[in-house]
Amino acid sequence: MQHRYLSISVILAVVATVGVARAAPPEVVTVVAKRGFVETVTGVEQAIEAHSLVRIATASASRAATSRGIKIPGNAVVLAFNNSYAVRLLSASVPAGIEAPMRFYVTENRDGLATISYRKPSAVLMPYSAEGLGELGRELDDLFAAIAADAANR
Numbered sequence: 001m002q003h004r005y006l007s008i009s010v011i012l013a014v015v016a017t018v019g020v021a022r023a024a025p026p027e028v029v030t031v032v033a034k035r036g037f038v039e040t041v042t043g044v045e046q047a048i049e050a051h052s053l054v055r056i057a058t059a060s061a062s063r064a065a066t067s068r069g070i071k072i073p074g075n076a077v078v079l080a081f082n083n084s085y086a087v088r089l090l091s092a093s094v095p096a097g098i099e100a101p102m103r104f105y106v107t108e109n110r111d112g113l114a115t116i117s118y119r120k121p122s123a124v125l126m127p128y129s130a131e132g133l134g135e136l137g138r139e140l141d142d143l144f145a146a147i148a149a150d151a152a153n154r
Helices: 002-023 037-050 061-067 083-092 095-099 121-128 133-153
Strands: 028-032 054-059 075-081 102-108 114-119
Touching: 028 133, 037 054, 037 075, 037 102, 037 114, 037 133, 061 075, 083 095, 083 133, 095 121, 102 133, 114 121, 114 133, 121 133
Parallel strands: none
Antiparallel strands: 028 114, 054 075, 075 102, 102 114
């Protein structure tokens, strides 16, 4: 009888692990910047424009909290894209259009530096499996890596 419960436990553990693996978000890349939070957010915004994307918006829960007298670690989401990529994306898959604009996430570290994170565009677009999205995703992967590296070293 104990072996039966052990077997069921092992099966449940395997099923739970497989379920977690499927629920994992697309690949996330992180780059530690050489500057603090505010400077890194500015660096990301500048690098986005220097690499021919458009900064759509910057949203920051920490800035909003500060305006309410609440202190939390710095965080900001910077949305970026441009029309030429949008046209290519939508030409390949209208449903994939929900993924644009794509985003960078800047967080304040305990040591005072900041981290830039983003989901690899190729991983974000992979579920749509439309012709042309693979190439676009790989192109955007290179672009996002260049933006993050540029912003981290500014």
